[in-house]
Amino acid sequence: MRPGPPSGGGEPAASRRPALHASTPPAGGPPGLAARIVELGEELRGEGVAIGTSELLDAFAVLPEVSWTDPPAFREALAATLAKSQDDRRVFDLVFDRFFFRAAELQAVHEGIGEGGGIDAEGAELNLEALREAIAEALREGAEGRMRDLARLAIAAFGRRGEGSGVIGVDVQRIRRALGLRGEPQLDLPPSDARREGMPRDAVRRFEQLLRAELERAQIERTEALPPARPLNDLDRALPSGPLQDLAAVHRVVAQLKRRLKTQGHESRGRKRHAHVDFRATMRASLQTGGVPVQLKYRPTRPRRPEIFVLCDVSTSVTSASVFFLSVLHALHDSFRKMRSFVFIERISEVTDVFERERDFKAVSDAIGRDAGVADISGYTDYGRVWTEFRSLVEDELHPRATVIVLGDARTNGRDPRADVFAQVAQKAGRTFWLNPEPRLYWNYGDSVIASYERFCHAFECWTTQQLEDFVRALAQPVAQGR
C-alpha cells in the first residue's frame, strides 16, 4: 500500500501554483511540501475554514518538529495550527484525507505506478460468509488496518460477482448491504455472530469511507485520471450526532437569534416622520435661550414591536422538528412581549402562560407535553379545524400590525384544508408566515397542501439553522401598514 501523506518527488504540473512556492521548504520535509501545505490551506479556505497567513506560517513552524513520515503526528500537528474549533477540525479531517489521497493518486498516475487491479482476486479463496464475519469482527474491534484490507477483499469479491454499477456511492451501499452491516440489532442471527447486537455506527461509517477510498483508487487506476474534486456537502460536514447534539446546535443558533432580535427594530428610531414635539423638553431647552424656544425637542419614536401569534404543530409527522420549533418559540417569547403561542394537533391549545411561567426550555417542553391539554384524539393533524378554532379564539385581536406565524408541515391527512378560513385569518393579520420543516422538494407531495395556503402567506422552508436566520431577517423587517 502506498503511504498516504504526502507525495514527494518531482512535482506534477499542478494547475494552481501558489505564490509561496517551494522557495522556503520546511527543514526536514521533502521538496514541494511547502507548496502542498499552501494548497491544502487554499482547499480548506474553499470549504469555509478561516485560514490566514499566520496560520500557514504556524504550520510551517511546527513541521520541522514532527516527522512528515509519521502520518498521525503530521496530521495532528497541522490540525493544531490550522483548525481552531471542533467544527473546523471535522472539516479539516475530511479535507486532509481528500487532499492527500488525491495528491498521492495523481502522483501514482503520473509515475505510472499501478497495482494491477488491486488484490489478486483469483488466487484468494473468497468465502463470502467467512468474509462477512471477519469484517464484522474487525468493525467491532475497530481495527483500522484490518478494516482496510478487508475492504479491498470485499470489493474484490463483489467485483467478481459482477454486481458493480460503476457508480461509487451505489456500490458502497450495495456492498454494505450484502455484508449485512447494520446499526440495529439483528436478532435473527446466531448468537456467535458479531453482527447480532448491531454494529457500532462509527465503525460502519469508517468502513464505508474505506470502501469509497478503495473504489475511487481502482477507478483512478483504470481511467488514469483524477475525477473532479467533490466539495463537501452538508451531510459530511454535520457532526455525526444524536438528537442531543442537534439540540445543542439549535440552542446555539437560537441564542444568536435572541441577541439579534433584541438589537433589531432600533434602526427606525429617530425617524422624524411621525415625530411629536416633546413640550416639556422643549421648554427645558428654552431656558438656555432666555425662555425662547429656539430648539424644538421631539419625542423619540419607539420601535414598534409587532404583535405575534404563533401556531406550532406538535403532531407525530413533525416530531423531529418540534423540538426545533419549540425552542424557536421559546426564543421568540423572550424577545417579544406581545406574543401568544398555540400548539395544535387535531385541535388547538394556547400555551402562552406556560412560556410566561417557565423560563427554562426543558421545563417548558415538559409542561407542554404534560398538561398543555392538546386535544389529541386521533393524533392526526386537522388543519381545517385548527383554523376555525383559531379564528374564533383571536378574531377580535387580529389587526393589520399583527403577525401570524405557523410552524407545521401542512400535511392534512386527507382532511379538508379549509384554505378559505386561513385566508380570512391572513387577511385580518398584517403578515402571515409559514415555516415548513420539510425541504421544498417534498412540498405538495402526498397529503401536503402547502400550495393552497402559500397563496395567502410567505412560506419558508426551515430545516437548517441558516434558513431559520433567513426567516428571522424577514420577520424583523418593519411591518408594512395595511396590506
Added chain:
Amino acid sequence: MAAAPSSVADVADGLRAVGYLPSDATSLVAYLAAKLGKPVLVEGPAGVGKTELAKALARYLDRDLVRLQCYEGLDEAKALYEWNYRKQLLRIQAEGGDAGWDDVQGDIFGEEFLLQRPLMTAIAASDPVVLLIDEIDKTDQEFEAMLLELLSDFQISIPELGRVRARTQPVVLLTSNNSRELTEALKRRCLYLWLDYPSLEHELQIVRLHTPQLDDRVARRLVEVVAMVRDLDLKKPPSIAESIDWARALLLLGAQDIDRQTFVETLSIIVKHRTDLDVVAERVGVKLAARAA
C-alpha cells in the same frame, strides 16, 4: 530546572511520570507549545483534564504555575496590574511639603508601587513559568482583546512605565468550555487542542493510576458504567475527576462488584443534579440489574 523536551515521546513520558496520562494529540501539542513558545487553546467539556494538563506540565517542566481564573467582569486591574494607591498616598504624605512636584511624580509611578496580578507575575518572573488562563470563555470580548498583546509578543504596556517585556518565555495554556465562541484574533495566536472524554481503555488507565489498589474487574466495570452514564442526556455528565472519586469511594467501601445496590448508594458521587439522579437511577440501574440476573 528540567531541560526543554526534545521529542514528543519525551513529553508523553514526562507527563506520565507526574501522574497525567496524555493522549497522543495532547502530548504532541504540549511539545509544540514548549518548543515554539506559542500559547495553546484547550477546549473540551468540563472535567476532562484541561486544568490538570497545565498543572502536570508545570510539574513536568519543573516550573511555577501562575493561574488566572477568569470570570465575568474580570478587568485589567485584577488580571494585569494595579497601582497601590494607599502606598502612593503614604509616600506623598511622608514626603511633606518641601519635595518638588517632579520628584514625587516620578517616584510614585515606579515598580515599587505596582501590585502585580497573575499576567504581570508570569511576564516578570525571573524563571520561566507555566501560565494558565482558565475558562477564558467566561470573560468579555474586551478582556480577550487585552490579552492579544500578551499572547503574541509576551509584553504588557503600562502607560506610566512603558512596555514590560517578558524576561523569560512562559508556556501559556488557555482553557475554554466552549460556552461562547472566542474571537478569531485570539484563536489565530494559539495552537488548538480539543480534549474530549477519554476512550474506555484510556480512562481505565487513568483510574488505575490513581487507585492502583482497586480490583481490576471493578475498575473496568466502573469505567463501563461511567461511559454508559455519559451517553445519557444529562445536565452534567460525570467528569474524569468524578470517576476517580468514585473509584476511591468503592475502594473505601471494599466493593467487590458494582451491582445495583452499590450503584444506587454511591450514585451521588458521579451525578450531581437532582433531575439527573432520577434519570441515571432509572436507566442505568435497570441495565445493571439485568446484567446481574
